[in-house]
Amino acid sequence: MSKPTARIKDIAEKANVSTGTVDRVLHDRGRVADDVRQRVLKIARELDYKPNLLARALVSNKTYLIAALMPDPTVAIYWQAPLDGISKAEEELGQYGLHVTQFIFDPYDAESFSRAADKVAASTFDGLLIAPIFYRQSLAYFNKWKRQGIPFVLINTHIPDYEPLMYIGQDSYQSGLLAGKLLHYGCRGKATFVVAHIEEDVQNSSHLIHKEQGFKDYFSQHNLPETHRVLPVDLQGTARYTIAQQLDKLFEEAANVKGVFVTTSRVNVIAEYLQQKRMEHISLVGYDLLGRNVHYLETGVIDFLINQNPKGQGYWGIHGLADHLIFRKKNSPIKYLPLDIITKENLQYYTGADS
Amino acid sequence: MSKPTARIKDIAEKANVSTGTVDRVLHDRGRVADDVRQRVLKIARELDYKPNLLARALVSNKTYLIAALMPDPTVAIYWQAPLDGISKAEEELGQYGLHVTQFIFDPYDAESFSRAADKVAASTFDGLLIAPIFYRQSLAYFNKWKRQGIPFVLINTHIPDYEPLMYIGQDSYQSGLLAGKLLHYGCRGKATFVVAHIEEDVQNSSHLIHKEQGFKDYFSQHNLPETHRVLPVDLQGTARYTIAQQLDKLFEEAANVKGVFVTTSRVNVIAEYLQQKRMEHISLVGYDLLGRNVHYLETGVIDFLINQNPKGQGYWGIHGLADHLIFRKKNSPIKYLPLDIITKENLQYYTGADS
DNA sequence: TTGTATGCGTTATCAC
């Protein structure tokens, strides 16, 4: 069964050539007689040759420079987790010569993104990890990097136009479906469910639209629209009306609201409101394990959080790059991370150091 | 920031000794002058020396033999997943000289376990992975292996008596709490919830008792015992009464049953019953993504499955052994795997090839 | 008690 794995030397001996020649055909560097090439390939296949990754990484003493183009976590705390994941991966892979340089931009300022991308483009990197939250601004850079042959991995937001090496993130539509299931399971009688977008530019964020659509489709797929009404609302604090005031109005006008689905990690805004108004009986589902969300999950105001696994996005993104650059392994170009359902009772397993 | 990581050679030069000497002090093989030892250690610390794991694994061309002592998956399909995880880990780590030999026993026959364990004991292995589902029979072997200094990792069932290298599995009590939450969220009015143990020797399976206790405690912790009654039942098919007949009687006598919590992967037994009797409105929670369970999850009879991540148990178990034997990394002695909540809507992310 | 030499499997640089 487990023979002591064939080495280059073994196949060289069998083919009556030197290791150098074997190496050349295995790496397609040409300059080798065709009959020899065929013979070597055949024997390699017969012996089920698999390169020893250790030796390869050891000898190629190269350092791999990665640029991470990420939003500023001090502006939107959500982005801290991906950066943590990046750091964790960097620690593990530093051993293999991989190093990450971070380029931080303001998630509310498209120009800031462009400036950061310019900086990245000005240097030479072996690979890129990008959270491309500005669609239009991203395209030109992707085009350039694609032509230069610099592999880039996208996280959080998928932009397939220029075929990234990988996309790592979640399936927004599916997570909307899931949110529908969770609220419906908690209230199977007649009810109105609110879909709340909070402080978001919904029209420019296709993933929010996908979430809303998934949520709606859950009820139509299960033939529930008669009993369960879905009410999307777009909440933005303005000078005239605070979000709390808008919510007052909403709950006054909409009858029988039994649950709220918040499409982002801002679910704590609703949680705070519900707690103040002593309306904790209303079911509440949102995203991500931010400190404030966890607090309301533990006190029972939030029923479920759907984890987008932001830390894992950073972690697996860097690993995807490493697999490509260092280990020359192929990865599937799209990696949907699980939609983890988090409650107070299983929270502890998702806040730890694991990816 | 990222200096080119100090090597043994570097610290040897700084200390005016040879690499051999440095190696000796680093590996505590004695036979080195005390002043030299101090000097070397100091410099190693200053340079923040970290051994290159690649080179170490490469040079120690040793093969590591692991024995996996596991229940027969053809008898209880549940055990297929851990074996898959073991195989996956073996594939990855074969590179590093690790090989796994499987010893399969009948999960319903304690003597069969002893026979398999005898076989393991008769050979020499560098490490062991064990699913110790027979407590009493296991102890003598653990004692022996402990004295011999053979590291063993336990999965699925924790037996702390002889300090395994690691335990990998789930927190049964916590998963009972979680099941309580899920059923309660789905039915907040007055209700009776059944805790069903199916075809199990409950008295000899402490983890089932822990699950039941966790479930009960959920309701007492939330001051719900007045509205929510918990009814444990032990279902075993006998010559006189089939399980279905026992269920008939149960639902006849117990009023207002709104949910059932099955403490094992046998939840499909209840699902089949509920579907036949057209009682799908009763909430149903159980364990594990077996094919039959997944079927009832998709058809909506089962509401939630709690994933014990059996594949991950095998996978991480082997990796824990490898970390110890090959990479000489320390792992925490207990690794609780997440209690994943699975519904039809997020199922797809947990059935894939990922650990 | 200490230093030197060799090899692990792969890659890269030579010379032929």
Next chain:
DNA sequence: GTGATAACGCATACAA
């Protein structure tokens, strides 16, 4: 076109 050979960082057998 091809074949030796040195090097990556570490461990170890052996010489001093």
